[in-house]
Amino acid sequence: MPFMRAVLRLLAVSTLFGLLSGVAALAFYFGVKASSFILLGVLAGYRAPEAPGEGGEVAWSLGRYWLIPVIAAAGGLAVGLIRRRMGLREYSTDEVLNAYHNARRLGLRETLAGLLASAITLGSGGSAGAEGPTGRLAAGLASAAARVLKLRREEARLGLIVSLGAGIGAIFKAPMGGAVLASEILYREGFERGVLYPALVASAVSYALFGSVVGFAPIFGGVSIAFDPLYLPLFAALGAIEGGAAVLYVLWLRRSATIFRAVIKSEVLRPALGGLATGLVGLVAPEVVGPGYGWTYLALRGSIGGLPSPLMPIWLLLALLPLLKILATGLTLGSGEVGGVFIPGIIIGAFAGLDVGLIFHRILGVPTAPFVLVGMLSLLGAAAKAPLSVTLMVVELTGGYNALPYAMVAIAVAYLASGKTALFEGQLDETRQQHN
Amino acid sequence: MPFMRAVLRLLAVSTLFGLLSGVAALAFYFGVKASSFILLGVLAGYRAPEAPGEGGEVAWSLGRYWLIPVIAAAGGLAVGLIRRRMGLREYSTDEVLNAYHNARRLGLRETLAGLLASAITLGSGGSAGAEGPTGRLAAGLASAAARVLKLRREEARLGLIVSLGAGIGAIFKAPMGGAVLASEILYREGFERGVLYPALVASAVSYALFGSVVGFAPIFGGVSIAFDPLYLPLFAALGAIEGGAAVLYVLWLRRSATIFRAVIKSEVLRPALGGLATGLVGLVAPEVVGPGYGWTYLALRGSIGGLPSPLMPIWLLLALLPLLKILATGLTLGSGEVGGVFIPGIIIGAFAGLDVGLIFHRILGVPTAPFVLVGMLSLLGAAAKAPLSVTLMVVELTGGYNALPYAMVAIAVAYLASGKTALFEGQLDETRQQHN
Numbered sequence: 001m002p003f004m005r006a007v008l009r010l011l012a013v014s015t016l017f018g019l020l021s022g023v024a025a026l027a028f029y030f031g032v033k034a035s036s037f038i039l040l041g042v043l044a045g046y047r048a049p050e051a052p053g054e055g056g057e058v059a060w061s062l063g064r065y066w067l068i069p070v071i072a073a074a075g076g077l078a079v080g081l082i083r084r085r086m087g088l089r090e091y092s093t094d095e096v097l098n099a100y101h102n103a104r105r106l107g108l109r110e111t112l113a114g115l116l117a118s119a120i121t122l123g124s125g126g127s128a129g130a131e132g133p134t135g136r137l138a139a140g141l142a143s144a145a146a147r148v149l150k151l152r153r154e155e156a157r158l159g160l161i162v163s164l165g166a167g168i169g170a171i172f173k174a175p176m177g178g179a180v181l182a183s184e185i186l187y188r189e190g191f192e193r194g195v196l197y198p199a200l201v202a203s204a205v206s207y208a209l210f211g212s213v214v215g216f217a218p219i220f221g222g223v224s225i226a227f228d229p230l231y232l233p234l235f236a237a238l239g240a241i242e243g244g245a246a247v248l249y250v251l252w253l254r255r256s257a258t259i260f261r262a263v264i265k266s267e268v269l270r271p272a273l274g275g276l277a278t279g280l281v282g283l284v285a286p287e288v289v290g291p292g293y294g295w296t297y298l299a300l301r302g303s304i305g306g307l308p309s310p311l312m313p314i315w316l317l318l319a320l321l322p323l324l325k326i327l328a329t330g331l332t333l334g335s336g337e338v339g340g341v342f343i344p345g346i347i348i349g350a351f352a353g354l355d356v357g358l359i360f361h362r363i364l365g366v367p368t369a370p371f372v373l374v375g376m377l378s379l380l381g382a383a384a385k386a387p388l389s390v391t392l393m394v395v396e397l398t399g400g401y402n403a404l405p406y407a408m409v410a411i412a413v414a415y416l417a418s419g420k421t422a423l424f425e426g427q428l429d430e431t432r433q434q435h436n
Numbered sequence: 437m438p439f440m441r442a443v444l445r446l447l448a449v450s451t452l453f454g455l456l457s458g459v460a461a462l463a464f465y466f467g468v469k470a471s472s473f474i475l476l477g478v479l480a481g482y483r484a485p486e487a488p489g490e491g492g493e494v495a496w497s498l499g500r501y502w503l504i505p506v507i508a509a510a511g512g513l514a515v516g517l518i519r520r521r522m523g524l525r526e527y528s529t530d531e532v533l534n535a536y537h538n539a540r541r542l543g544l545r546e547t548l549a550g551l552l553a554s555a556i557t558l559g560s561g562g563s564a565g566a567e568g569p570t571g572r573l574a575a576g577l578a579s580a581a582a583r584v585l586k587l588r589r590e591e592a593r594l595g596l597i598v599s600l601g602a603g604i605g606a607i608f609k610a611p612m613g614g615a616v617l618a619s620e621i622l623y624r625e626g627f628e629r630g631v632l633y634p635a636l637v638a639s640a641v642s643y644a645l646f647g648s649v650v651g652f653a654p655i656f657g658g659v660s661i662a663f664d665p666l667y668l669p670l671f672a673a674l675g676a677i678e679g680g681a682a683v684l685y686v687l688w689l690r691r692s693a694t695i696f697r698a699v700i701k702s703e704v705l706r707p708a709l710g711g712l713a714t715g716l717v718g719l720v721a722p723e724v725v726g727p728g729y730g731w732t733y734l735a736l737r738g739s740i741g742g743l744p745s746p747l748m749p750i751w752l753l754l755a756l757l758p759l760l761k762i763l764a765t766g767l768t769l770g771s772g773e774v775g776g777v778f779i780p781g782i783i784i785g786a787f788a789g790l791d792v793g794l795i796f797h798r799i800l801g802v803p804t805a806p807f808v809l810v811g812m813l814s815l816l817g818a819a820a821k822a823p824l825s826v827t828l829m830v831v832e833l834t835g836g837y838n839a840l841p842y843a844m845v846a847i848a849v850a851y852l853a854s855g856k857t858a859l860f861e862g863q864l865d866e867t868r869q870q871h872n
Contacts, residue, residue: 007852011672014848176840180824196823197851200844207841208665216663227652229644236447387632388616388824395837404612404832405643408636412450415633416443 013151014198017142017159018205021166024138025210029171031115032130035123036290039071046286049294049306053173053219058294062308065286068125069279072289075124076275079117079337080268086113091338093132093164094424096139097186100160105147111140118338121271125289127278127328128339131168135340138167138206161186162199165389166206168342173219175207176200177393184386185424218399219293223300225370225403232409234364238356238371239378239410243417245352246383249326249345250421256334267336274335281328284311287321287351288328291343296350300372300398304354318358321351341423342380349379373398374407382414383423449587450634453578453595454641457602460574461646465607467551468566471559472726475507482561482722485730485742489609489655494730498744501722504561505715508725511560512711515553515773516704522549527774529568529600530860532575533622536596541583547576554774557707561725563714563764564775567604571776574603574642597622598635601825602642604778609654611643612636613829620822621860654835655729659736661806661839668845670800674792674807675814675846679853681788682819685762685781686857692770703772710771717764720747723757723787724764727779732786736808736834740790758788777859778816785815809834810843818850819859 040046045063050056082088091114099106118133142163146156161182169178182199183192264270282289286308298306309317329344353375357368373394381390391411395401476482481499486492518524527550535542554569578599582592597618605614618635619628700706718725722744734742745753765780789811793804809830817826827847831837 003855007849010852011849176827176837176844179844197848200823200848204668204841204844208668211663212665227647229648232640232644387636391612392828395831396840399837401612401831401835401837405640408612408615408640412633412636413443413447416446419439 014201018202020141021138021206022209025170031119048292051297053217072125072279073276076271088113106143108144121337126332129343132340135164135167138163166202169203170206170210174393174396175203179203181389235410239413242379243414252330256330271336277331345380346376349376378410378414382418450637454638456577457574457642458645461606467555484728487733489653508561508715509712512707524549542579544580557773562768565779568776571600571603574599602638605639606642606646610829610832611639615639617825671842671846675849678815679850688766692766707772713767781816782812785812814846814850818854
């Protein structure tokens with residue numbers, strides 16, 4: 001039966017992509033752990049808090065945090081050298097989207113150079129996420145495997161996007177979110193249903209492999225939220241603010257890249273300056289350094305006193321944190337360091353949500369946690385134009401779903417308020433053709 | 437600012453549709469409660485078990501269950517009379533899909549006649565679900581409101597599909613699932629992103645209203661499932677079986693309608709015969725009578741001894757239950773009684789999953805609950821060609837998400853195995869045009 005054979009082949013290929021994505025997630029997970037242990041931990045004694053499902057501790061120590069700008073600058077310099085020596089151009093989700101839309105392949109050499117560069121970026125204090133590089137790494141491994149195994153052209157193309165989702169799903173421990181992301185991220189408005197089924201299989205397999213090594217506990221597990229229908233309108237207001245923050249985030253990412261390119265010609269020194277600048281922001285607010293969504297977990301738990309600033313009173317720090325994180329992420333990524341834009345988006349959204357929640361808490365006595373949670377979700381959903389996968393991710397990140405109705409209202413408003421501004425330039429406007 | 441005004445207008449309209457959908461869900465919920473209390477409860481002393489979030493008790497009593505065929509036949513006759521007297525033609529999800537695709541409106545008279553007919557169908561023992569009629573009722577109310585308030589043509593059209601999802605989301609207490617359903621159900625392959633944002637708002641509002649009256653507890657709450665990556669391949673096998681069952685279910689629904697129409701000319705007597713035939717199947721297996729997903733809850737809990745058959749040994753009952761539920765649902769709906777196809781799909785999938793789980797339990801000692809849960813999900817996802825919303829619904833129905841990776845594999849296989857066979861004939865093949 002040719003139909004059954006085609007189904008079985010698709011399952012086999014999806015399982016293969018899933019296994020490779022799991023390997024990619026593990027490589028990146030341990031790569032960043034090692035890199036930050038050495039660069040920030042040993043050299044500066046700086047340790048960021050970790051969320052429960054990250055495998056570390058919520059406790060943190062600033063150590064010799066004044067060394068951070070130096071370490072971050074050195075990290076940036078290393079990234080610049082890798083760019084020149086190993087011929088690393090891009091290393092981003094956009095690159096995968098473009099490769100998919102134009103049926104191009106991803107080179108193995110650049111894939112591995114990017115793994116190194118992004119581990120150094122994150123480990124030396126760059127403000128960026130682990131998920132983008134993981135997805136890019138998974139897509140690169142899939143592309144290489146497709147060549148070695150002489151898979152069909154259409155399968156190789158499918159592998160790019162399915163593995164992007166499966167890699168991100170694994171490192172977030174959000175397999176369903178990862179699978180849906182693969183279908184949703186290709187277009188600003190459309191949805192690639194033909195990608196969904198292989199993505200479901202690959203992402204489940206990838207998650208199973210990654211979790212078997214690292215554990216299956218959700219990253220922000222243990223935060224419980226109750227639903228109260230009367231609070232629903234407050235989340236429309238939150239959505240509007242997060243939509244605005246999403247626009248600011250995206251525009252600054254673009255703008256900072258233009259500025260850096262105009263100011264410094266050297267591709268080697270540019271990321272070094274970006275690292276230095278990020279590290280200087282970190283002197284004011286250490287929360288912006290590194291991927292560090294442990295800080296988000298503190299916000300989620302309401303441990304506001306646990307957010308340190310060596311230079312500012314807490315109320316000013318809280319008010320400025322969303323802006324400082326936007327600033328630092330643009331400095332890191334705009335200068336050519338290598339990392340993901342999802343986790344910074346989550347953190348910016350969470351800090352902005354905390355501010356909104358604190359105001360409503362003061363006026364109406366409502367709890368702040370749902371605002372933090374829904375804030376991260378709605379900013380990212382609006383910026384990535386991927387509301388479904390982001391919603392699923394937040395369910396899977398927190399292990400809870402009570403806040404869904406809040407999130408539904410906030411995300412709709414945030415999406416509408418953010419207009420056409422989108423994080424990924426590789427997204428096409430709408431579905432161009434059905435995928436087979 | 438015209439952009440802001442457009443956003444606010446969309447929010448206002450969505451909120452209105454959400455409120456109406458909540459009213460529809462409440463009307464239907466209490467309508468069916470009253471109808472089954474009188475028809476089956478008072479007359480036959482029959483009481484089906486209820487799942488925790490349905491507001492009743494898990495305990496059941498068969499009473500004078502031999503009266504069920506008579507009551508079901510009388511119920512069918514009443515539905516036949518309503519069809520003729522009140523000019524009720526269709527009353528289905530397909531009707532809403534067709535009205536959306538052809539920008540038609542739904543008449544208020546038929547909307548209310550259908551509410552009555554479906555409450556009688558379900559209350560008198562017909563094998564059908566509450567969600568389809570609820571969605572249809574919500575869409576009908578939205579269509580009427582659009583006329584009264586002179587909404588724009590495009591808003592009226594949006595109201596149909598947004599309310600369908602919001603109504604189903606409320607009665608299932610699965611608001612996210614309902615919202616995604618609205619975007620996903622229109623096409624066999626596509627996804628209507630423009631519907632998603634108003635649907636998110638409407639479904640959250642509808643859920644908030646419905647839950648404020650009925651309670652927010654998830655319908656199948658309290659079933660906890662652990663994830664074990666080694667079991668993943670078993671769910672590929674489950675998916676293949678559920679995909680086959682989905683095809684059988686859809687084909688028998690179509691075929692039974694053809695047979696009934698060929699055999700009995702009278703539109704009044706046809707549903708009476710359908711009711712009688714359903715009731716006779718109920719003599720063998722009372723589990724097939726009425727919407728009754730309380731039985732599914734017993735299967736989920738593993739209380740297999742709690743499944744009664746007055747005429748068969750338990751092993752034979754268990755083996756036959758998926759087929760008997762398919763048979764009964766075709767008899768009910770093919771004859772012209774009025775009800776939804778989702779909940780029967782859930783129950784068929786759960787019973788088939790129970791069988792598969794029991795076999796694997798015997799051989800490998802694995803727990804059965806995940807197979808029941810994933811079984812309901814994968815059959816319905818494949819049959820409705822709506823895998824995302826069904827996945828979300830099952831998360832929301834059970835209040836848990838640990839089984840997601842299992843479900844991802846099973847649903848992908850079930851979808852592929854079921855080919856092009858689809859529950860809803862009103863679905864278009866793919867996205868025809870973007871919705872504005």
